[in-house]
Amino acid sequence: MPLSPFDHDRRYGELDQVVRAYLGQPADDTPDEPSKALTAYLRHTWHTRPWALATAERQLREYAENPPGRLRLRLGEFYAIPDVGLPEGEIQQWLRCLADHIRHSVEQGEVPAPSAPATHWEWHARFPELAQLLGGWFSQDMPDEFDDHDAALDDYRAGSDTQLTARLVGEVHELLALDLDEFDYALALAELGMEVDPPVPFSPSGWLALVVRRFTGSRPQGDP
Structure with missing residues (x-):
């Protein structure tokens, strides 16, 4: 059966927040540079819910390492990554890249400088x-x-x-x-x-x- 709201939030809630930050933005993160969308997510989340960053890193990495198999797809017991403009075969590596950037930001204490919102998601979140x-x-x-x-x-x-x-x-x-x-x-x-x-x-x-x-x-x- 489809995920209950509780299970969705427990397993994918913060992952969903990260992915939604890419609405209207390219998923052009590289290992050396986070995208504009991820920077906006980091800036807002550091300011409002810094404890959620560790949850985001864990959920991103777990999804990348254990994508839904055929049975979960058939039963609907999974989180469907919205279309971010990447080929399906690149999604897992992209999620790992996001997790790496978030982990680096937390461990190094690198917080994006305050600024006006830079993306549609950040305007609405703020x-x-x-x-x-x-x-x-x-x-x-x-x-x-x-x-x-x-x-x-x-x-x-x-x-x-x-x-x-x-x-x-x-x-x-x-x-x-x-x-x-x-x-x-x-x-x-x-x-x-x-x-x-x-x-x-x-x-x-x-x-x-x-x-x-x-x-x-x-x-x-x-x-x-």
Whole structure:
């Protein structure tokens, strides 16, 4: 039978996180140089869950050494590596290469320098609640669902726990602290799921600052 969620996470959970970091990125790791995708995974995981790196190294190496055989494939009791653009015959060596880089990073204490997110995965891993707001309320359908940007923000706020809105405010503060130029802020909003422009006359960073002000003020009377 297919893996239960518990067994999946115990055996492949962190392996899955590593592989997902390659969404839209080439798997061009070499023994001498980790890819942009793996560097992004290392940077974020060192900052948020450093203990998970050892688990990632173990799960990558175990999968490379013991790929699923025919019986497990037939029963569905395995983790299917998503397509990363490599021939099937190169996947095992690639997984070993990733495990080697992660082990080296941990043993040598080599942590990627802080920076703005470099990949789609890293943007969403670092700013999950902002991605929830932008992708859920500011898609291309927003003009058909809400009168304006403020109405969309009010709808998010009305249906979200105050702890989530506080987390959102913290993420926006962190994004603004990156001190990007306006072009890069526009790219960041797009990476996080926003498919409409900020309202006139706001720049991307100016609108983000407005979001902070709206969510740190008191709720209108009658709001939950």
